[in-house]
Amino acid sequence: MISLRDLTVRYGATTAVESISVDLAPGKIYGLLGRNGSGKTSLLSVLSAYRKPSSGSVTIDGSDPFENRALMRDIVFVRDALDAVEGDRAGTLLDLHARMRPCWDAELAAKLVATFELDPRKRIGALSRGQRSSLGVVIGLASRAPLTILDEAYLGMDAAARMAFYREMLADYLEHPRTIILSTHLIQEVADLLEEVVIIDRGRLVVHEDTDTFRSRGVAVTGAAETVDAFAAGRAVLAEQSLGGTRQVTLYGALDADERRQAESAGLSLSPVGIQDLFVHLTSPERTLEAAR
Numbered sequence: 297m298i299s300l301r302d303l304t305v306r307y308g309a310t311t312a313v314e315s316i317s318v319d320l321a322p323g324k325i326y327g328l329l330g331r332n333g334s335g336k337t338s339l340l341s342v343l344s345a346y347r348k349p350s351s352g353s354v355t356i357d358g359s360d361p362f363e364n365r366a367l368m369r370d371i372v373f374v375r376d377a378l379d380a381v382e383g384d385r386a387g388t389l390l391d392l393h394a395r396m397r398p399c400w401d402a403e404l405a406a407k408l409v410a411t412f413e414l415d416p417r418k419r420i421g422a423l424s425r426g427q428r429s430s431l432g433v434v435i436g437l438a439s440r441a442p443l444t445i446l447d448e449a450y451l452g453m454d455a456a457a458r459m460a461f462y463r464e465m466l467a468d469y470l471e472h473p474r475t476i477i478l479s480t481h482l483i484q485e486v487a488d489l490l491e492e493v494v495i496i497d498r499g500r501l502v503v504h505e506d507t508d509t510f511r512s513r514g515v516a517v518t519g520a521a522e523t524v525d526a527f528a529a530g531r532a533v534l535a536e537q538s539l540g541g542t543r544q545v546t547l548y549g550a551l552d553a554d555e556r557r558q559a560e561s562a563g564l565s566l567s568p569v570g571i572q573d574l575f576v577h578l579t580s581p582e583r584t585l586e587a588a589r
């Protein structure tokens with residue numbers, strides 16, 4: 297179990313992560329979602345023991361990962377920087393991880409290198425943006441670390457490479473379940489892979505729940521403006537738009553069967569809201585959930 301307690305990360309006057317407490321059960325794929333600068337990388341850096349929290353704590357199965365060699369071997373953190381010597385060859389970096397990672401799977405690494413058409417003889421500094429990301433993904437997946445953290449691992453990858461990444465990740469995860477945390481802005485693309493979503497906004501935790509429950513909370517209600525307004529009264533409204541006499545509101549909060557019947561008999565139409573739209577509404581600067589309530 298990963299437990300964050302009042303986790304705070306500050307850089308001088310900037311508070312990147314503010315008092316986040318959350319428990320993440322092992323063996324799931326998590327989506328860490330947040331707008332630019334919301335604190336995702338800062339949070340993941342602490343989780344992967346790259347950085348000490350300013351205050352609060354992180355424990356993994358009860359132990360602090362910071363400077364904990366045994367725990368750190370079981371955490372792989374793939375991020376933009378790749379943590380590599382630019383003059384080294386891609387294959388050298390893979391060999392390094394093969395030696396460092398107790399669960400490294402050389403066969404999987406070779407298969408992924410072929411899938412992404414990577415040339416292990418190429419120097420890291422000479423890789424294209426997408427090839428660098430692919431190399432990161434090979435390291436992330438072939439490490440088979442019990443805690444695998446992929447921070448925007450897809451940067452620069454084209455659509456075909458991203459689809460291959462998702463496919464390979466899911467296939468390997470199903471055979472070798474582990475905790476995977478994906479930080480991503482491509483929410484719609486990965487939505488079906490995520491078992492739980494964690495949303496942070498301006499350093500604070502906004503949502504942590506299983507993806508289906510989160511998805512079920514969003515409903516778009518469309519109909520005559522006054523009927524929609526009457527139905528929406530007292531509910532959390534995340535967004536609204538009107539065209540002529542027709543209004544659509546996005547509500548946050550699952551409707552029960554009675555409420556659905558009531559809406560439909562009033563002539564309103566109900567439609568689901570994708571998790572990307574829910575995310576956008578919940579983290580929009582103008583309309584936070586607190587404001588909506």
Ligand SMILES: Nc1ncnc2c1ncn2[C@@H]1O[C@H](COP(=O)(O)OP(=O)(O)OP(=O)(O)O)[C@@H](O)[C@H]1O
Pocket residue numbers: 307310311312330331332333334335336337338339
């Ligand atoms: N090394 C640093 N020094 C000073 N401020 C930093 C540093 N790293 C991050 N920050 C600040 O902390 C805040 C959170 O940044 P962070 O990189 O954690 O966000 P993020 O959610 O990963 O963003 P993005 O989606 O744009 O990658 C931002 O305001 C950023 O400017």
